[in-house]
Amino acid sequence: MPVSPLNKPLLAAIAVAIAFAGAAAPCRPNPNNQPWETKVIYVKFEGCAAAEPKEPFDLTVGGEPVRFSKTPDGFWRGETANRHPIGSRKVNVDLVDMRARTACNVAAEPHDAGSCVALYRVACEELWLLSVSPVPEDAPASISYQRNPEPPRFAQCGAALPTPQGPGELAMRRSESIMVKVENLPSGPINVPLSLELFRGGRTRLTLRDVAPQAVAKNSAVSTNKAMKALKKGQLQLVLEDLHFTKN
């Protein structure tokens, strides 16, 4: 549909306004040629919209605890007790309830929010929860895990994601795959590869019927075939009626 010449500037202005909503606006240069100082801290999470905190939260900024609340334009705002030069303090975001992995040692940049404030852009990645549960619950299955993480896009804060021993819940990065091992079988461990992709199409639960257990690699003239796959499922079912994998 052709755009009227009269509407083009209006459309451009709207596009610019949309682009800057939630975007950083650099501060005008300080006439003293010194870094701007501020008490106001802004935090912007980038890459994990669905996993952002829902309630006000506390962060330590330069050793000082600061409470942050959501602003109408998508930032989280807090204030330190005293003014400090923008860029002199770094933050680590490692909120327990936040289902995301976040960047570490994030430095601030000047942001014009009416006055010049310190903006921390925190890169983050959503996590999903994988729940592994045997059927019946007390089945004598020895279950362990081997994570296959992809290299992180940013330097992450916090310890490595915990991995339970046995049935339980695992926090998984979106790009990460995992091998669930059932190990107390006479034939040796059987691996069940899982990733977020298997839960595509709105699926939240997988069972043994839906997965393809793998033989642990051995030296054979033939590595795998349909008969082998049927054997692996049969071996799992010697110990388990079923194995449920639930995405939360």
Add this chain to the structure above:
Amino acid sequence: MRRLLFLFASLVFCAAGSAQEIDIFDDNDFIDPRERGGVFSDQPWSMKEPGHPFYLVRLYGGAVSDYQWRTSATDADLAFLHAAGSFYRGDKQLNVKFTTFHADDQARLPSYRATLQLGQYLALDPVIATRESEGKRIVNRLLVTWAIEDNPYRSDPGVPRSDRPGEGTAEVRRDRFNHEFGIESDVQLGNVDGAFIWMRRRIEAGSYVDRISYLYRFRERLRSNDRLRLNASFGFGTERTDSWHCCLARAVFTATFVIPLIDTGFNLAWAPTYSPVGEERQTHNEFAFYLDRTVIARLRDIARR
């Protein structure tokens, strides 16, 4: 020296394939006994632990276009039903297979084939030793095959006993069945996984056709959340009637989409075959669409016996 002997034994015992090797719809059913909990002894032909017995029955059914019958392209379209039962115990394997074909009368194809196979697994040191293969034993399999199918030419007029004029035409009755037997060996040479196959088919009393072939299976590739499975194999062979006729080359490409809810695979296969026809060579394209399903898979827990 022992490795050379085993290689020689493998090559001698390998050649003869299961009847109708590289059939477009016949799956490989090799299961390493160690995957069933078996433990080989130091000798390649014996086991310390037999592992769990396992048996399964698989069904296949579908249609094939331009069916390749042994070394001949038939230009025939047919429907088929194939049942394969495999029983694994210790280092042995027993296969019983039955296939029915339905094609039009002009196709001159057998209407059924029955196959019996006995397999022996053995653990050998790598034939080609590398640093990575040091200390690793490779499990191979010898598979002896006997197959029988009805002779599509059994109703044809008999062959005259004598070609001298005036001596009449006392006919040699055509056999009702065709028989085949042979041996296959699945081997691993370095990084190459393959099967050497020798098959002998009886034409009439005292007359045989020999086929020797080599089959290489590529590793399975998984796509689309492991629901799409891609397989490929390549084989080439030669046949001796009055003399050796070389060579036939054949590839089979199969895409299998599995629907877990009904535990059924939908298969689409393509098998281009390059074969000698008289003094020339031609390429035939065989296509198949079929379903496959494991109807019985039972693993016996030896602790519960």
